[in-house]
Amino acid sequence: MPNILVVDDQEVVRYGTTLILQKSIEDAHVSEAASFEDTLKMLSTKKFDLLILDIDMPGGNNHQMLDVIRLRHPDIRILIFSSYDEQIFGWRYLEAGADGFLSKKTGIEEIKNAAKTLLRGEKYLSPTLKQTLLNNFTNKKAATNPIQRLSSRENNIMQLLIKGSSVAEIAEKLSLQISTVSTYKKRIFEKLQVSNVIEMIEKVQLYS
Amino acid sequence: MPNILVVDDQEVVRYGTTLILQKSIEDAHVSEAASFEDTLKMLSTKKFDLLILDIDMPGGNNHQMLDVIRLRHPDIRILIFSSYDEQIFGWRYLEAGADGFLSKKTGIEEIKNAAKTLLRGEKYLSPTLKQTLLNNFTNKKAATNPIQRLSSRENNIMQLLIKGSSVAEIAEKLSLQISTVSTYKKRIFEKLQVSNVIEMIEKVQLYS
DNA sequence: TTAATATGTAGTAGTTTTACTACAAAAGTT
DNA sequence: AACTTTTGTAGTAAAACTACTACATATTAA
Numbered sequence: 001m002p003n004i005l006v007v008d009d010q011e012v013v014r015y016g017t018t019l020i021l022q023k024s025i026e027d028a029h030v031s032e033a034a035s036f037e038d039t040l041k042m043l044s045t046k047k048f049d050l051l052i053l054d055i056d057m058p059g060g061n062n063h064q065m066l067d068v069i070r071l072r073h074p075d076i077r078i079l080i081f082s083s084y085d086e087q088i089f090g091w092r093y094l095e096a097g098a099d100g101f102l103s104k105k106t107g108i109e110e111i112k113n114a115a116k117t118l119l120r121g122e123k124y125l126s127p128t129l130k131q132t133l134l135n136n137f138t139n140k141k142a143a144t145n146p147i148q149r150l151s152s153r154e155n156n157i158m159q160l161l162i163k164g165s166s167v168a169e170i171a172e173k174l175s176l177q178i179s180t181v182s183t184y185k186k187r188i189f190e191k192l193q194v195s196n197v198i199e200m201i202e203k204v205q206l207y208s
Numbered sequence: 209m210p211n212i213l214v215v216d217d218q219e220v221v222r223y224g225t226t227l228i229l230q231k232s233i234e235d236a237h238v239s240e241a242a243s244f245e246d247t248l249k250m251l252s253t254k255k256f257d258l259l260i261l262d263i264d265m266p267g268g269n270n271h272q273m274l275d276v277i278r279l280r281h282p283d284i285r286i287l288i289f290s291s292y293d294e295q296i297f298g299w300r301y302l303e304a305g306a307d308g309f310l311s312k313k314t315g316i317e318e319i320k321n322a323a324k325t326l327l328r329g330e331k332y333l334s335p336t337l338k339q340t341l342l343n344n345f346t347n348k349k350a351a352t353n354p355i356q357r358l359s360s361r362e363n364n365i366m367q368l369l370i371k372g373s374s375v376a377e378i379a380e381k382l383s384l385q386i387s388t389v390s391t392y393k394k395r396i397f398e399k400l401q402v403s404n405v406i407e408m409i410e411k412v413q414l415y416s
Numbered sequence: 417t418t419a420a421t422a423t424g425t426a427g428t429a430g431t432t433t434t435a436c437t438a439c440a441a442a443a444g445t446t
Numbered sequence: 447a448a449c450t451t452t453t454g455t456a457g458t459a460a461a462a463c464t465a466c467t468a469c470a471t472a473t474t475a476a
Contacts, residue, residue: 010291011315016224083218107219151423164406167463180425182464187423198372198405359453375433388455390434395453 001027002119003047007039008032008054008081013104017052017081017111024112025119036065043069048076050118054104055082055093070097077118081111100124146192147204154191157184161197162204209235210327211255215247216240216262216289221312225260225289225319232320233327244273251277256284258326263290263301278305285326289319298337304360308332354400355412362399365392369405370412 004021008014011034018030031048033039043051051069069078080093083104093101100123102114110126117124150158160170167185171178194200212229216222219242226238239256241247251259259277277286288301291312298309308331310322318334325332358366368378379389402408 010221010312012224012228012312012319013218013220014224015228015316016220016222019227020220020223104218104220108223111220153424162406164404166404168461176424177426178463179427182462183425186464196372196374198370198409201406361454376431384454385456386433387457390432391455392453394434394436 001029002049004028004030004050004052004115005039005042005048006030006032006052007034007036008052009034010054013054020108020111021115025115040068040072043073043076048073050077050079050115052079052081052115053098055080066093066097077121079114079118079124094123094125102126149191150188154184154188157181158188158200158204161185161188162201209237210257212236212238212258212260212323213247213250213256214238214240214260215242215244216260217242218262221262228316228319229323233323248276248280251281251284256281258285258287258323260287260289260323261306263288263292274301274304274306285329287322287326287332298334302331302333309337310334357399358396362392362396365389366396366408366412369393369396370409 002025004025006014006017006021008017014032014034018032021028021030031042033042039051039053042048053065055065066078069076077100078098079100079102080098081102081104082093099118100114102111102124103126106126114124114126147155157170157174160173165173167181168178170176171181174181189195189200192200192203194203210233212233214222214225214229216225222240222242226240229236229238239250241250247259247261250256261273261277263273274286277284285308286306287308287310288298288306289310289312290301298311301309308322308326310319310332311334314334322332322334355363355366365378365382368381373381375389375393376386378384379386382389397403397408400408400411402411
């Protein structure tokens with residue numbers, strides 16, 4: 001009788017997920033939690049086999065949450081269930097100790113699938129992620145954290161861009177030509193595969 | 209036998225919502241749509257009494273969506289179901305022709321409540337919104353948060369800017385002149401007292 | 417130890433964005 | 447009703463930014 005804990009701050013999502021699990025997994029016993037605190041409390045009351053964790057909860061420092069949980073419950077299987085893009089965020093969570101990453105955009109079938117896979121003791125990767133994995137395998141470079149691929153000057157300039165500085169301001173501050181800063185900016189965007197500062201910031205937040 | 213259409217791009221949410229409605233409303237017949245296109249198609253096939261519409265769908269130009277729907281189906285009741293903060297965005301959608309605004313953070317009870325209220329032909333306001341309404345009534349301008357000072361068009365454009373859209377892209381999407389969008393952007397910045405998108409985003413986050 | 421990349425820097429020409437101005441229609445005030 | 451402010455819209459000139467190119471110096475890989 002698998003014990004599952006569904007964590008999400010939106011009750012509709014918990015409700016839907018719970019029902020899906022109950023209908024598709026024999027004898028599943030599903031509990032719910034709406035916050036990180038509740039989650040820890042619940043986890044300490046009884047043994048859970050699977051934790052389905054929404055990571056875009058307010059107040060949750062996503063990465064640390066995982067660490068804390070892993071520390072106290074080394075055996076629990078963790079499935080990250082997020083509305084963030086899996087291609088961008090998936091890896092990070094897998095690396096950080098999750099056993100699977102599932103985008104909220106995926107359908108019900110995929111949820112069942114992921115849950116069953118994890119309960120079987122395997123890791124779960126969405127089809128898209130598997131594909132990316134293959135690419136990275138041949139392609140070593142892309143596999144490392146993209147922010148670490150920035151040179152220190154680039155990183156430096158990225159920091160200023162994140163603060164909202166304009167290209168001109170940065171050039172002024174660093175006594176460079178505007179065109180130089182612009183080139184850096186372009187290279188940064190290329191390396192991070194983003195096309196504007198906003199995406200850049202999102203990417204950075206994820207990897208830090 | 210009320211006909212309800214649930215629109216959301218996340219299948220779990222649709223699933224949960226549908227079940228909630230079916231269980232709480234006698235004889236409810238609930239259909240689902242995952243995109244704006246599907247929504248319009250569905251709406252034209254038969255008569256719906258209530259539309260529960262998720263507004264943070266990718267590609268959905270929120271306000272225009274409402275307009276289009278209202279134009280073709282003047283009688284349908286529309287409940288906006290969003291993960292945006294209701295205090296900031298709620299009244300705006302009401303003004304734009306919705307009959308109710310519900311935050312996804314609210315619980316199942318509130319969903320039932322809202323749906324039933326709308327089906328009865330009344331408008332629905334969450335308790336929080338009612339409160340805000342009262343405050344604004346006595347309190348007019350002074351204490352309101354800067355984001356509420358934006359007109360709905362401005363708000364609309366802000367939304368797109370937050371997503372990282374460029375001025376040109378927005379102009380294209382909304383069929384406006386670039387200069388027009390630029391003017392909006394300038395006015396938004398003025399009202400929020402910021403000087404770039406990054407600060408703007410910070411401000412929005414502050415107030416939500 | 418070559419050969420291949422990556423990095424730091426910039427010019428030029430072309431795009432995009434902003435500033436400033438404007439104006440009619442709507443909303444709000446007196 | 448008359449007056450003021452806000453909103454939705456745009457043109458034009460100026461400012462900011464990007465693309466593409468370039469090149470010398472480091473680094474890295476073969």
